[in-house]
Amino acid sequence: MKQTIFTLLVLISIGFMSCRKDRNDPDIKQYDQTQIQNYISANGITGMLRDTTDGDTTGIYYKILSQGRGTPMDYSDQISFVFTIRSLDGKFVSVDSINTNHFYGYLGHVSNSLPKGVQIAIHNLIKYKGTAARVIVPSHLAYGVNGYGSGSSSNANTHIAGNQSLDYYINVVSNQEVYDDAIINNYIKAKSLTGFTKTADGVYIKVATPGTGLDQINTDSYITCTYSGKFLNDNVFDSTSNQGATSSSFTVNALALGVQEGLKGQTAGSAVSMIIPSRFGYGTTGSGTSIAANVVLYFDFTVATVSN
Numbered sequence: 001m002k003q004t005i006f007t008l009l010v011l012i013s014i015g016f017m018s019c020r021k022d023r024n025d026p027d028i029k030q031y032d033q034t035q036i037q038n039y040i041s042a043n044g045i046t047g048m049l050r051d052t053t054d055g056d057t058t059g060i061y062y063k064i065l066s067q068g069r070g071t072p073m074d075y076s077d078q079i080s081f082v083f084t085i086r087s088l089d090g091k092f093v094s095v096d097s098i099n100t101n102h103f104y105g106y107l108g109h110v111s112n113s114l115p116k117g118v119q120i121a122i123h124n125l126i127k128y129k130g131t132a133a134r135v136i137v138p139s140h141l142a143y144g145v146n147g148y149g150s151g152s153s154s155n156a157n158t159h160i161a162g163n164q165s166l167d168y169y170i171n172v173v174s175n176q177e178v179y180d181d182a183i184i185n186n187y188i189k190a191k192s193l194t195g196f197t198k199t200a201d202g203v204y205i206k207v208a209t210p211g212t213g214l215d216q217i218n219t220d221s222y223i224t225c226t227y228s229g230k231f232l233n234d235n236v237f238d239s240t241s242n243q244g245a246t247s248s249s250f251t252v253n254a255l256a257l258g259v260q261e262g263l264k265g266q267t268a269g270s271a272v273s274m275i276i277p278s279r280f281g282y283g284t285t286g287s288g289t290s291i292a293a294n295v296v297l298y299f300d301f302t303v304a305t306v307s308n
Helices: 002-019 028-042 107-112 116-126 176-190 257-263
Strands: 061-066 078-087 102-106 132-137 166-173 204-209 222-230 236-239 248-251 271-276 297-307
Touching: 028 132, 061 116, 078 116, 102 107, 107 116, 116 132, 116 166, 176 271, 257 271, 257 297
Parallel strands: none
Antiparallel strands: 061 132, 078 102, 078 166, 132 166, 204 271, 222 236, 222 248, 222 297, 271 297
């Protein structure tokens, strides 16, 4: 009787183990390949290639959308890239490459915050700064059996289920200044904006209402104003009203460099809009958890008073 019970327990244990797709499971690569091939077929995706680096070992699929040039990137290189991500089951989608989906740092550190497969794909397949590519990362090089995020995988965009391969669009920036300017011009065109003038520094400024005051703003000025700041997807990240106030007060030299440039020379009563390339906003560090690295920003300021 004891022998029978023991045998049943062993068989039950084997059954549970056979159903679990662990990252070390020798069958997981085949599972991922089938999942990816079914996804490609179901969505009519064409032109995807399987990674054959080092003898077809990663299981990554990719398509180069635009080819960069120069020296191949190494793990010790600092890089900047933007990306979008979709899980193959469609339950997790993050397409905000305007703000949240930015990376700046060493290529060798990509896997500290993103899946190992993204780092491998950039190094082995994308290779060059300026390249844009579509990359499908198999689950064993993504978030494995445990998945990622909080809550249930049935809740959209909060949790990536276990054993989910991921569909990425990745654009490695070759020149941040040129990239930012292209993003700004695309936004101006898409929104049919007029009246903006580009400064020598690359800040776009529009004086919607000239001021009537006598004192001109300089970097040491103290101003009262109302303002709002948003990303180029029009999501507001900060404003006077968001602070629960009817006016805001600043010493101008405490503001981002692009804002200083937009306000310089203005007087009380002026209303100024400015679109600021990332190097004159919060640069490669971003700001807290709300503004990522290398993000272009849009500000509106209406100046009430100026004290010099």
